[in-house]
Amino acid sequence: MVPFIRFGHVFGLFTCNSLKGFAIFMRAWDNPEIAYLVEIAIEGESQGKGYGHHLMLQSLLHLKNDGISTVVLTVDPDNSRARHIYYDKFGFEFVEYRKNEYGQGRDRLFLRLGLEKWTQ
Template structure:
């Protein structure tokens, strides 16, 4: 199966609906909706992986105002039926290369401590290191591990 990855610069309501569905499937109520995705597309960056014309995964990234050499990966998700095919790694690799080509020196993301598959991919495959544990990053009982990578 052939996939393509691109930085999204144009969108329509159908595409936004598909991306919101991906986000909701991956993150539940924590997933982005149209009100979040549109500013990410227009002012941050959204990277999408497609199977033909169907979006099957995405990553949202933003640059840090206090440290312009730091980028934050807000989210990375792959449609459930495409899990365990290496597509998340493809999107992450594309994202890291894209950032490195834009003078980003460091990348940060957060991951739920109980999301061991994602944690191990970030740590073992991409060499992110755990910098910090935030016990209530998104409120009570919503801890996150902060992970960083030098490019």
Template sequence: MVVEIEQLTDHNKQAVIEQVVEIERDAFGEGALNYWGLVQMLHYGLVYVIYVNGTPAGLIYYMREMTKADSAYLYSLVIADGYRNRGLGSQLLDYSLAKVEKYGIKKVELTVAPGHKQAIYLYQNKFGFKKKEFRKNEYGPGEDRVILEVDL
């Protein structure tokens, strides 16, 4: 298995963009970033894609926080169904955190569903994220989120 990670910057890579949008849609449904949103994220945020044998297997997006220039928001981390539980999420998060730090980012924040124990374990136990707060109905009724953050 050959694993590669790259920063996606070219909005003309239509096939790759369509594949990662599909991964996002499969994972998050209505809450997924669509094609147009992803293109804007390429221009104004950071997007990293992890490939397995040349096929996109996951992605991670970051946005810089406008009111705190040294902070970023991890918008999404998702690994495609057929590639989960192989350590790819850890590889992608480790790689991307090192990259965002080079942009002067000192703190990264994210939201996660309180019931998503696997993601919470990854963030807290493997990468040192700490619980900052709990937001009831963050994305609408019944869509609570735990806010986690890490100092880089």
């Protein structure tokens, strides 16, 4: 966790003093204005209640205010729920499809969001 905190951003979502989710972003080594979403997760019983949307929204606003110009992420092409959230709710754009990116049969879509003109 230390490298993520030192070279990136870690956000936690708490309700009633209980951690409900987290998001981890890492700055690009060669361009510190780009951040990669490494992981975002909401605990099982808290899913479907808008916590993930709130966590992502607040994370993106913080990153934008911190000088990040672009956020990049990968998503499983078969994860229609995540794709809907990234495309339709936040405005991420398709960059490319990479077959077997995470190993045999583990394809990924690469998405990008420019924060300079992004408003929510």
